[in-house]
Amino acid sequence: MVLQLAFGIILLIIILPTYPRASAQDYPDPITVKAGCNATCGGVYISYPFGMEDPKCYVNGWFEIECRETSEGGHKPYLKSLNLEVRMTLVTRGLVDIMNPIFHWNCQSKETTQAMINLRGSPFVYSQSRNKFMAVGCNKLAFLQSNGTSVGGCVSICGGSEDARDTNTINMMYTGSNDDGCHGRYCCENSLPSYLSEYNATLQDFKNDNSSSSSSSVSGECSSAAIVDEYWPQVQYTSSRVSDLNGMDYVPAVSDLNGMDYVRAVIEWEIWEMLANHTIQLYPDSNCFNLTNSLNQYNGWECDCPIGFAGNPFLSHGCAGILSSLGSIIFLLGLWLLYKVVRKIIIKKRKQKFFKKNGGLLLQQTMSSNKVNADKDILFSLDDLEKATDHFNKNRVLGRGGQGTVYKGMLVNGRIVAVKKFKVEGNVEEFINEFIILSQINNRNVVKLLGCCLETKIPLLVYEFIPNGNLFEYLHNQSEELPITWDMRLRIAMEIAGALFYLHSMASKPIFHRDIKSTNILLDEKYRAKIADFGASRIISIEDTHLTTMVQGTFGYLDPEYFRSSQFTEKSDVYSFGVVLVELLTCQKPIFVVEYEGYKSLASYFVECMEKDNLLDIIDKRVVKEVKNGQIIAVANLAKRCLELNGRKRPTMKELTFELERIQKLEKNSNTEQNHKKS
Known part of the structure; x- marks a missing residue:
């Protein structure tokens, strides 16, 4: 070089x-608008295929921009077809920055009810990679709904000393200078599903009392929810800062959402073949290609200028050479x-910097010592993982969660792996400690950790690839070719219980998983269960009985006692396991819709059915037909014990493992006797 x-x-x-x-x-100036067309409105540059006034200035009615006069005397551009204010058009990226409506509840001078946001039938969708769903409020369950079903959600809580009305406290906690987002205290957030074109938001109280129940009504506190830019609130005032009463620059805070009508968000767009009228012929100087995953039901196209050219690829001769x-x-x-x-040189130094910062030297020293029997080849280079995942191509995504995104990859030796890319930085010492412990776990029902990459800002973890998806998908999308039998349900329950028993009691130090749910239980080629996603897990000393943390987890599986006290114990994992056990029995989702009652917790509904002696009404019909009621009742009683509100009354995972084994033996003996009588 x-x-x-x-x-x-x-x-x-x-x-x-x-x-x-x-x-x-x-060096001709790149062309971005058609000749004779206005290019700006209120300081916002409008590039073709968007345009104003004359129909020749925009590709079709969906892309018409209306320059409206404001009450202050200025002008603002609006996407006329959707009545949304436009802040920026990024033609070469297929993006538009808009001002998105906010849903409010019990906020002064704000309407409580709001119509559904609907982009259906248009060439626009909400960008999955550039947006997030955010809710602000105390002790709230926020749901993102589309097409009549929930497609996302999050839970926000407040401690006893916090008050949603104490905005000074909130602003100190969540200012625009804090780039760590919000993770459950006063505000919460979640990622969007792909190709979201219409949605609305609903909010429920998550009552912090002894009953730990949820209600469809919302308390009198001001609460809000909206789809917002991934980097909001930092981007909110990039073009014009505002000043407070003291003349100081004011950086927006999360709590500002309650007082706003609109917030910045990003929508994606594409040119449809039926509207573009032979796209490639229209743009002879551009690189135009057909989208394999179009945003809509029509044939979609994207265009960009060739290397060495700049301008607007959607205009004929819109790409001009930069140097000639x-x-x-x-x-x-x-x-x-x-x-x-x-x-x-810069990349090499940056990799070295991240390697040291993420504890790479400590990890190498620990592995070289006699204290650890870990595999020596557990450090992967960033180059290897980028090649394995095709540079973390979105088509390689296996799943997304609160901790990060998991990609499918193939190493140079042909081995298929799963690479986990975290969203936020953690404590390096905790990461190394967790990595060393998990690398020594040898349990066939725990996903094996193969290694890590420390050459990035946030470490990457590499796991064995599990081919048959997760238990949630298998339960709720059953096929007639491979239905889940009673034997499989009981075996999967035993495998999960055994793995948790191992983590709680047989590992070198106790490990609390903290996010047991059916989506975190993977199924291998023989449909054996493997517990995955230890991103929220914690390792504790043998003497400790609990872990005091900020409440986090997935509602529907969250231990009510942990929610009230912020103290996570091994019995909190037991509660989550109980919900999974009920899923296996009922094939119902952890949060579901009940007619006339709205959203309901599967755990509370199951206990209610048992107390009313209506157990068989909720059990999966396949199970009722396949096995005797005695076996169903035995497993149901175990699940009920796991769901006790008082954690001390719940069994340990050791007791649950032995009890499930006993039930399985009784079933085998019963089947043997029946076969003997038939013969």
């Missing part, structure tokens, strides 16, 4: 002076070589 740089510099010295400098005519003379090309070559060398 150094020789390449030297060669490039020599070429510059010898050849460049012999060529005339290019004139201004050699031979001397300039040689000059570019030298710059390119210099850039490659410098970039390689």
Whole structure:
């Protein structure tokens, strides 16, 4: 590379002076709007296929921009077809920044009810990668709904000393300078599903009392929810800062959502073939390609300018060459070589910096000592994982969760792996401690951790690949070809219980999983259960009985006692396991809709059915037909014990493992006797 740089510099010295400098005519300005069309409204630049006034200025009615006069005397651009204010059009990325409506409840001078946000039938959808669903309020369950079903949600809580009306406290906790987002205290957030075109938001109280019940009514506190830009509130006032009463610059806080009507969000768009009228012929200078996953039911297209060109790829001859003379090309070559060398050095130093920061030296030292029997080949390079996942291509995504995104990859030796990319940085010492412990776990019902990559800002974890998805998908999307039998349900329950028993009692130090749910239980090629996703797990000392933390988890599986006290014990994992056991019995989702009652917790509904002696009404019909009621009742009683509101009354995972084994033996003996009688 150094020789390449030297060669490039020599070429510059010898050849460049012999060529005339290019004139201004050699560098035409890139075209971004059609001739004769207005390009700006209220300081916002409008690029084709968007346009104003004359129909020739925009590709079709969906992309018409209306420049409206404001009450202050200025102007603002609006996407006329959807009546949404536009803040920026990013043509080469297929994005539009808009001001998105906010849903409010019990907020002064704000309407409590609001119509559904609907982009259906248009070439626009909410960007999954650039947005998040956010809710602000105390002790609330927030649901993101689309097409009549819940597609996401989150839970926000407040401690006893916090008050939603104490905005000074809230603003100190959540200012725009805090880039860590909100994670459950006063506000919560979650990612969006792909191709979301219509939605509304609902809010419920999560009562912090002894009953730990949820209600469809919302308390008198001001609460809000909306789809917002992934980086909000930092981006809210990028173009114009506002000042407070003291004349100081004011950085927006999460609590501002309650007082706003609109918040910044991002929508994606594409050109439809039926509307573009032979797209490729329209844009001969552009690189246009057909989208394999179109946003809509029509054939979608994206375009960009070729390398070395800039401008608007959606206009005929809209892409102009940046540099054209031979001397300039040689000059570019030298710059390119210099850039490659410098970039390689910067990347190498950055990888070394992250490796040290993430505890790589400590990990190497620990592995080289005799204290750990971990595999020596557990450190992966970033280059290897980028190649394995096709540079973390979105088509390789296996799943997304609160902790991060998991990608499918193939190593150079042909081994298929799952690579977990975290969203937020954790404590390095905790990460190393957890990694060392998990790398030593040898339990066939725990997903095996193969290694990690410490060359990135946030460490990457590499796990064995589990081919048959998760238990949630298997239960709720059963096929006639491979239905889940009673034997499989009982075996899966035993495998989960045994793995948790191992983590709680047989690992070198107790491990609390803290996020047991059916989506975190994977099924291998033989449909054996494997517990996954230890992102929220904690390792505690043998002497400790509980862990005091900020409440986090998945509602529907969350231990009510933990929610009230913020103290997580091994019995909190037991409660979550009880919900999974009920899922296996009923094939019902942990949160479901009941006619006339709204959302209901599966755990509370199951206990209610048992207390009213209506157990068989909720049990999966396949189970009722397949096995005797005595076996169903035995497992149901175990599940009920797990769901006790008082954690001390719940069994341990050791007791549950032995009890499930006993039930399975009784079933086998019963089947053997029946077969003997038939013969």
